[in-house]
Amino acid sequence: MPDSSIPHSPDSxxxxxxxxxxxEIRKLAHDLSNALEIIVQxxxxxxxxxxxxxxxxxLRMLDSGVQKALDINLALRGYIxxxxxx
Numbered sequence: 001m002p003d004s005s006i007p008h009s010p011d012s013x014x015x016x017x018x019x020x021x022x023x024e025i026r027k028l029a030h031d032l033s034n035a036l037e038i039i040v041q042x043x044x045x046x047x048x049x050x051x052x053x054x055x056x057x058x059l060r061m062l063d064s065g066v067q068k069a070l071d072i073n074l075a076l077r078g079y080i081x082x083x084x085x086x
Contacts, residue, residue, distance in 0.1 A: 022084040029077050
């Protein structure tokens, strides 16, 4: 779930991200998405194997952390979209 404390629409020109900076931030968010996708897919593949404790607990911890990172990345992308000129 995206962080509700991040405003989603700019209240003034001051809240707008300059286009050159927005382009760089979008690139970084995209690269982060790609890296997270590798972790998600690897985690899924690991979940198809038989694991003994505590490894299965570690996999659940990994999945929880990855989901949080995905939510943060989604919130970041939304913030960028809402705060750049259209």
